[in-house]
Amino acid sequence: MTIDHTTKRKLKLATTSLAGCFGCHMSLLDMDERLADLLEHVEFDRSPFTDIKHCGQCDIGLIEGGVCNAENVHVLREFRSQCRILVAVGACAINGGVPAMRNYFDLQDCLKTVFLHGTNVTHPRIPNDPELPLLLDKVYPIGEIVPVDYFLPGCPPSAEAFLQLLQPLLAGEKPVIVKSQLHYD
Amino acid sequence: MSPRQNHFSPSTQEHLLHRLHAIQHDCLHISRESVQQVAQEFDLPVAQVAAVVAFHSFFHTQPRGRFDILFSNCTSCGYLSGEKNLLQLLCLQLHVTPGETRADGLVSIDETSCIGLCDQGPSLLINGLPITHLDDNKVVQLAQLIALETALPDWPSHWFDIHHTIHRQDWLLNGSPLPREIMLKALDIGRNNTLAMLLQSGLRGRGGAGFATSSKWQLCREAPGNARYVVCNADEGEPGTFKDRMLLTSYAENLFAGMALCAFVIGAKQGFVYLRAEYRYLLDSLQKTLQNCRHQGLLGNRILGHTDFDFDITIVVGAGAYICGEESALIESLEGKPGIPRIRPPFPVTHGYLGQPTVVNNVETFIAAAHIVYYGSETFRTIGTASSTGTKILSISGDCTFPGIYEYPFGISFQQILHDCGAQNVQAVQIGGPAGTLLSPAEFERTLAFDDVSSGGSLLIFGPHRDLLSVHRNFARFFAHESCGFCTPCRVGTPLIQKELDAIAEGRGSAYTIEELQQLGHLVQQQSHCGLGHTAANHVLDGLRKFPQVFSQHLLPHFTARFDLDQALASARHITQRDDPEAHLSND
Amino acid sequence: MTMTTDTIRIDDRDIPFTPGQTIMDAALAAGIYIPHLCHHPGLPPSGNCRLCMVKIGNRSTAACITTATAGQQIRSDTPELNATRKTITQMLFVEGNHICPSCEKTGNCKLQAMAYHFGMLDDHFPQFYPRRELDASHPDILLDRSRCILCDLCVRASRDVDKKNIFTTAGRGTQAHLIVNTPSGKLVDSPIAKTDLAANICPVGAILIKEKGYEVPIGRRIYDWQTIRETGLQEQVELKNKD
Numbered sequence A: 001m002t003i004d005h006t007t008k009r010k011l012k013l014a015t016t017s018l019a020g021c022f023g024c025h026m027s028l029l030d031m032d033e034r035l036a037d038l039l040e041h042v043e044f045d046r047s048p049f050t051d052i053k054h055c056g057q058c059d060i061g062l063i064e065g066g067v068c069n070a071e072n073v074h075v076l077r078e079f080r081s082q083c084r085i086l087v088a089v090g091a092c093a094i095n096g097g098v099p100a101m102r103n104y105f106d107l108q109d110c111l112k113t114v115f116l117h118g119t120n121v122t123h124p125r126i127p128n129d130p131e132l133p134l135l136l137d138k139v140y141p142i143g144e145i146v147p148v149d150y151f152l153p154g155c156p157p158s159a160e161a162f163l164q165l166l167q168p169l170l171a172g173e174k175p176v177i178v179k180s181q182l183h184y185d
Numbered sequence B: 001m002s003p004r005q006n007h008f009s010p011s012t013q014e015h016l017l018h019r020l021h022a023i024q025h026d027c028l029h030i031s032r033e034s035v036q037q038v039a040q041e042f043d044l045p046v047a048q049v050a051a052v053v054a055f056h057s058f059f060h061t062q063p064r065g066r067f068d069i070l071f072s073n074c075t076s077c078g079y080l081s082g083e084k085n086l087l088q089l090l091c092l093q094l095h096v097t098p099g100e101t102r103a104d105g106l107v108s109i110d111e112t113s114c115i116g117l118c119d120q121g122p123s124l125l126i127n128g129l130p131i132t133h134l135d136d137n138k139v140v141q142l143a144q145l146i147a148l149e150t151a152l153p154d155w156p157s158h159w160f161d162i163h164h165t166i167h168r169q170d171w172l173l174n175g176s177p178l179p180r181e182i183m184l185k186a187l188d189i190g191r192n193n194t195l196a197m198l199l200q201s202g203l204r205g206r207g208g209a210g211f212a213t214s215s216k217w218q219l220c221r222e223a224p225g226n227a228r229y230v231v232c233n234a235d236e237g238e239p240g241t242f243k244d245r246m247l248l249t250s251y252a253e254n255l256f257a258g259m260a261l262c263a264f265v266i267g268a269k270q271g272f273v274y275l276r277a278e279y280r281y282l283l284d285s286l287q288k289t290l291q292n293c294r295h296q297g298l299l300g301n302r303i304l305g306h307t308d309f310d311f312d313i314t315i316v317v318g319a320g321a322y323i324c325g326e327e328s329a330l331i332e333s334l335e336g337k338p339g340i341p342r343i344r345p346p347f348p349v350t351h352g353y354l355g356q357p358t359v360v361n362n363v364e365t366f367i368a369a370a371h372i373v374y375y376g377s378e379t380f381r382t383i384g385t386a387s388s389t390g391t392k393i394l395s396i397s398g399d400c401t402f403p404g405i406y407e408y409p410f411g412i413s414f415q416q417i418l419h420d421c422g423a424q425n426v427q428a429v430q431i432g433g434p435a436g437t438l439l440s441p442a443e444f445e446r447t448l449a450f451d452d453v454s455s456g457g458s459l460l461i462f463g464p465h466r467d468l469l470s471v472h473r474n475f476a477r478f479f480a481h482e483s484c485g486f487c488t489p490c491r492v493g494t495p496l497i498q499k500e501l502d503a504i505a506e507g508r509g510s511a512y513t514i515e516e517l518q519q520l521g522h523l524v525q526q527q528s529h530c531g532l533g534h535t536a537a538n539h540v541l542d543g544l545r546k547f548p549q550v551f552s553q554h555l556l557p558h559f560t561a562r563f564d565l566d567q568a569l570a571s572a573r574h575i576t577q578r579d580d581p582e583a584h585l586s587n588d
Numbered sequence C: 001m002t003m004t005t006d007t008i009r010i011d012d013r014d015i016p017f018t019p020g021q022t023i024m025d026a027a028l029a030a031g032i033y034i035p036h037l038c039h040h041p042g043l044p045p046s047g048n049c050r051l052c053m054v055k056i057g058n059r060s061t062a063a064c065i066t067t068a069t070a071g072q073q074i075r076s077d078t079p080e081l082n083a084t085r086k087t088i089t090q091m092l093f094v095e096g097n098h099i100c101p102s103c104e105k106t107g108n109c110k111l112q113a114m115a116y117h118f119g120m121l122d123d124h125f126p127q128f129y130p131r132r133e134l135d136a137s138h139p140d141i142l143l144d145r146s147r148c149i150l151c152d153l154c155v156r157a158s159r160d161v162d163k164k165n166i167f168t169t170a171g172r173g174t175q176a177h178l179i180v181n182t183p184s185g186k187l188v189d190s191p192i193a194k195t196d197l198a199a200n201i202c203p204v205g206a207i208l209i210k211e212k213g214y215e216v217p218i219g220r221r222i223y224d225w226q227t228i229r230e231t232g233l234q235e236q237v238e239l240k241n242k243d
Helices: A023-029 A034-041 A070-082 A090-095 A098-104 A107-117 A159-170 B016-027 B032-042 B046-055 B086-094 B136-147 B179-201 B213-222 B243-250 B252-266 B277-295 B327-334 B363-375 B377-382 B414-420 B468-482 B488-505 B511-527 B531-536 B538-546 B548-552 B570-576 C023-029 C079-095 C110-117 C153-161 C228-242
Strands: A011-017 A042-044 A058-064 A067-069 A083-089 A135-140 A150-152 B067-072 B107-112 B124-126 B129-131 B166-168 B229-234 B270-275 B312-317 B358-362 B391-398 B404-409 B428-431 B437-439 B458-462 C007-010 C013-016 C053-056 C059-062 C073-075 C141-144 C167-170 C177-180 C207-209
Touching: A011 A023, A011 A070, A023 A058, A023 A159, A034 A042, A034 A159, A058 A070, A058 A090, A067 A070, A070 A083, A070 A135, A083 A090, A083 A159, A090 A098, A098 A135, A107 A135, A107 B570, A135 B570, A150 A159, B016 B032, B016 B046, B016 B312, B032 B046, B046 C167, B046 C177, B067 B086, B086 B107, B086 B136, B179 B213, B179 B252, B179 B363, B179 B377, B213 B252, B213 B358, B213 B363, B229 B252, B229 B327, B229 B363, B243 B252, B243 B277, B243 B363, B243 B391, B252 B270, B252 B277, B252 B312, B252 B358, B252 B363, B270 B277, B270 B327, B277 B312, B327 B358, B358 B363, B363 B377, B404 B414, B414 B428, B437 B538, B468 B488, B468 B531, B468 B538, B468 B548, B488 B511, B488 B531, B488 C079, B511 B531, B511 B538, B511 B548, B511 C079, B538 B548, C007 C023, C013 C023, C023 C228, C053 C079, C079 C110, C110 C228, C153 C167
Parallel strands: A011 A042, A011 A058, A058 A083, A083 A150, B067 B107, B166 B404, B229 B270, B229 B358, B270 B312, B391 B458, C007 C073
Antiparallel strands: A067 A135, B067 B124, B124 B129, B391 B404, B428 B437, B428 B458, C007 C013, C053 C059, C053 C073, C141 C207, C167 C177
């Protein structure tokens, strides 16, 4: 990959998956050997790849997944406040995606069906431990909660699309997704 | 061929909307079975009847209460225009959820767009009948009468009285020519001279758009067709307008004479008055007046002995859809279809009712035409301005001492109007209803005229204590509710404008929200299919330009979630019975 | 086509038209693409989607319902108009439930392809997430109203081509939805067949033929290899060849 090599400091990159399936992360890893190149220029902060629990000051934050519960809101806000550039990665972060299909139903009906009246429920009870993050009434796109700088559509975006996003960002330029790479599935 | 054709055929006897009104009245709703039955009776596709039912606010597919109450939600006659939320008060008294019918079927309470009682204080319709000057005391009494299931005829009869307060009358309202004399004059001078008289008078349509009436009639007369129709648009739905309510009560004979004149000029045999459902209570007296006109030989066959002049008028009652005030939507509704505006051109004047040349004019326009023919065009032409001749009747309401009806010569300044109605320290005036123009005090010297500030008749006054943002929210909600749903910009844009305004009022707005409103406003204004969409964003664009502080004072310095985060957890809190700190979120 | 010296100008091209022809039909016949979703060659125009909004002077008008008249100076392919069209596309996305990964139409969807055409990266507006009734009653055809963009193509196809009059739209504003012309309101009770134009014309995944989902692998679906522009022009040629 071609990156401006005058950049001395490695850029800090954080990633997370909210209400997502980690498919976008898997696709990022599909860069294969190009990952090695990438790592010469970036350092991962909070990410499933590092297991760092909180996001420090970062240059770029990649968010996969929509926002389905209170914890997602906290994580998203932490990313927004710590990351200079925030990117919504994948269908779920952009419009709620497959998890948002629960939005067709009332939340209470969903919980009752799963925990009270569903098949094979042996101890009907809706979990209410304070340790569990409360569910929002709907799954929301991240852009409805924090400002988002860039969007990378796809379910998941291809490794190629990740490169098209990251290369200009690392070079301090505005990424442009070419139309031939643009897809929502 | 259907055997029914030899017998009573409802399609020629009764309008589809009237059949549906009757079912709604008798059964308190229109069931799937009823839709099917009506479709058979009228030989229409079942989906068309279902679509007409779904299109209109006054038809319901689930039963309403035996007492069905609709509060106006207009800024002048609405349930929030007094000191208390009267709708909420009545709901609490009767244990009703707004919009839902009480389990025992006794009562349903809901809101509806302006019911044209803006000079009568907070008002409602109960089973179609108006009750005005509401306050908390009256609402409590009303609740008791309902709880005791007292029949409406046994309610205090003065509650249902409507007083038309005319504060200023001029050329039109001062005139009271007998319809017979009007007709004799026209028959005497003939079609061409009648039309010439209208041309000389400079009369332009009183609905607001101001198309020259003589041109419209002439174009219709010249258009090829098998039949021609005269339609009176009495679907006065612009919030804040109520002058037609008065005209239909006190000047109905002259209205019918005006329509007959038009029929005489263009060669029509059939006319329609499309009356808004909110004025259904005027129907009986209008029918009586019609009958009276027939007895006098002013309507029917061989009018005043003229062998080639047959014309009669049918009144069709709408069912709660602002869009039907748009002339092509009105015609669709007359034809028994949902009121979706047609592609224009062609215009109704060449392709109107049943595809035939049709004149659609406002109530006031027909009456003005009748008076011009009787009194001559000379006086009329000297009143007003060169391009806006004659007078205009205004419905004035809101924050002023003397709300009511005012007739002014065109060219009058708003400063003068505000002085006359006792409005002081006025913050803003909305001319022509939510679809019209919002004026700031700096513009009060502007004048009422087609080429300055035009109005179909509504003038809403907002005094110094009025929260203009709540006014904008009210208007935005009105358009989102009344959008017919046909085109994308209006269908999606009007609820988006509403959402953005709500966000500002609820403390979630930022500079971003203002930018969004600007862009949405222009898009809806420029890309929509019909006049409703073209004007739906006027108020917010005017507001942003003329009263920026109304919006900016509520803005956050930064972006926050576009919805209420804590509210979004309420459902989960409820079902888990949690209320610990982690069960809450804040937008800060 | 009758020879005529009358022309209209779209952007920088003068193109011929026949009397009565709309700007859209004249443009497509001349190989000029004006974006559209509710227009289909051969069906009467509706003018509801507003993607074909063009400018004549200062006036905005929908090309599909505006009659061509000699000397019209029309602007269509401008950055400003395309930005508006992209916004209208985003409005259609947020209004319904357009979750592409879970929709059988993905890859063959015109709304999706239109969004690709304008380089749409996000939906911009807050999502409506409507809850609309799904009709799976018919053995061959599925009606998912939550994906309907109210383009009215199935209504016109069923009425004017299939001569079955199966669909109509009902309800106002965001309550507007497709209804089925049967006493039960269910598709199973209608005479619709999976070979009908109405069953196949849906630009999105609202009306789907059952048991066909995901039949074509990714990479070989329509909009994996062609653009909505090419489809739009092709449909016009197909109609001409049929005539």
